[in-house]
Amino acid sequence: MQLYNSMTRQKEELKTVEPGKVKMYTCGPTVYHFAHIGNLRTYMMEDVLEKYLTYSGYDVMRIMNITDVGHLTSDGDTGDDKMLKGAKREHKTVMEIAKFYTDAFFSDCEKLCIKKPEYIQPATGCIPEYINMISVLLEKGYAYEAGGNVYFDTSKLDQYYRFHDFREEDLEVGVREGVEGDANKRNKADFVLWFTKSKFDDQELKWESPWGYGYPGWHIECSCISMKFAGETLDLHCGGIDNVFPHHTNEIAQSEAYLGHAWCPHWFHVLHLNDETGKMSKSKGEFLTVSLLEEKGFSPLAYRFFCLQSHYRKTLVFSWENMKNAQTAYDKLLSKIAAMLDNNDTVDDAKKSELLAAFKAAMDNDLNTAQAVTVLYDILKSDANAATKLACIADIDKVLSLRLIENAKALADNNTASEIPAEVLELVEQRKEARKAKDFAQADALRDRITALGWQIRETRQGTEITKL
Ligand code: AMP
Numbered sequence: 001m002q003l004y005n006s007m008t009r010q011k012e013e014l015k016t017v018e019p020g021k022v023k024m025y026t027c028g029p030t031v032y033h034f035a036h037i038g039n040l041r042t043y044m045m046e047d048v049l050e051k052y053l054t055y056s057g058y059d060v061m062r063i064m065n066i067t068d069v070g071h072l073t074s075d076g077d078t079g080d081d082k083m084l085k086g087a088k089r090e091h092k093t094v095m096e097i098a099k100f101y102t103d104a105f106f107s108d109c110e111k112l113c114i115k116k117p118e119y120i121q122p123a124t125g126c127i128p129e130y131i132n133m134i135s136v137l138l139e140k141g142y143a144y145e146a147g148g149n150v151y152f153d154t155s156k157l158d159q160y161y162r163f164h165d166f167r168e169e170d171l172e173v174g175v176r177e178g179v180e181g182d183a184n185k186r187n188k189a190d191f192v193l194w195f196t197k198s199k200f201d202d203q204e205l206k207w208e209s210p211w212g213y214g215y216p217g218w219h220i221e222c223s224c225i226s227m228k229f230a231g232e233t234l235d236l237h238c239g240g241i242d243n244v245f246p247h248h249t250n251e252i253a254q255s256e257a258y259l260g261h262a263w264c265p266h267w268f269h270v271l272h273l274n275d276e277t278g279k280m281s282k283s284k285g286e287f288l289t290v291s292l293l294e295e296k297g298f299s300p301l302a303y304r305f306f307c308l309q310s311h312y313r314k315t316l317v318f319s320w321e322n323m324k325n326a327q328t329a330y331d332k333l334l335s336k337i338a339a340m341l342d343n344n345d346t347v348d349d350a351k352k353s354e355l356l357a358a359f360k361a362a363m364d365n366d367l368n369t370a371q372a373v374t375v376l377y378d379i380l381k382s383d384a385n386a387a388t389k390l391a392c393i394a395d396i397d398k399v400l401s402l403r404l405i406e407n408a409k410a411l412a413d414n415n416t417a418s419e420i421p422a423e424v425l426e427l428v429e430q431r432k433e434a435r436k437a438k439d440f441a442q443a444d445a446l447r448d449r450i451t452a453l454g455w456q457i458r459e460t461r462q463g464t465e466i467t468k469l
């Protein structure tokens, strides 16, 4: 499989330390608010990547952090504390906010068929690991204490900026964000490993450390959580494109300084989802969530379909018009599949392999899901029989996760239900009443009349089933 690597800026074969095993780290959500559908685009594409690697035969170990401490509104250690801001907004404690929004995040993921990673770690659960890494960085001379905080000294590295997509001067913390500088820093790009002198007097979460009572910076969590589960190397690290700098740049700096060797060779970044006005932001008031899509009558999987129709390395623009088109296309796809369900064909294995080869070619080419969706339509239009088409769709859906067969079945069942004549439905109701009244003779007579009209009735624990004879 050829996968674009942001570090080398080219498509390349994914190389793993252990053959057949991928150790994959994905930066998780900051749980101070609902995830917006932009955040979820990133998680969805990472989910597709994980599933395609599994489909291709890899054993995938996937790790995700949950940021419940240390993330300030500017990724460059300035601004408000996001968790504290969320807690104040809702008059709750930070941990209450963290629990609520972690659950909400996974509920959104479930609606979008995003698989839960195998290893999930809240940042507050690894304080001893951060203290250990920071102590080693201080010992090795890569960190310094200033003004009560501990900072990483970026000047100690031969190469701090590891992704070359931007000009260095654009990347300097503070300069880029247009926020206040920190006089304690020796170099502009230095970043906080441990805060003791917090500007937030009401900071709720603090721990004892060799440098005083305080809390970790945001970046350190991903290095430590990755090493806790994956050890000293990773094969693949993922996130949204905004994570490239400073977050991933800082993760690499501290991880490699701590380990004394290279850490992760392959970096996968998902481009942003924007709305028509530009960047999506949670501070703008109402923002786009999965619940909002549902309130407006859209199914979360139609949003998944919308995202899959575009390549992860292209910025995607959301509009209600685009969403409407995606919903219509998704519904049509289900109808086409529903129409094939009732068949007596047998699967043609040779044809199936031939059709699936096109799907694999698309996905092997830098996870080209847009092309994979085209392949799906090509399969529907092909001369293969219905059983073969359905077998291909079931296979592809292990990766795309659009619940195509299940939802097509539900659609077919609904269609059947709506075709039941009113006369039969009336008799079914009368039979229900008769059974309730324990008038079994009458119930039997009603069943006979239903049968005479060509319908069969079965009472199951799940309810009444009416099928054509
Ligand atoms: P956060 O909860 O802010 O830490 O962000 C969670 C993930 O969403 C990170 O991997 C971000 O890079 C990613 N992200 C943030 N904004 C967007 C966006 N508009 N589109 C796609 N991904 C995003």
Ligand code: ZN
Pocket: 026, 027, 028, 222, 247
């Ligand atoms: Zn991270």
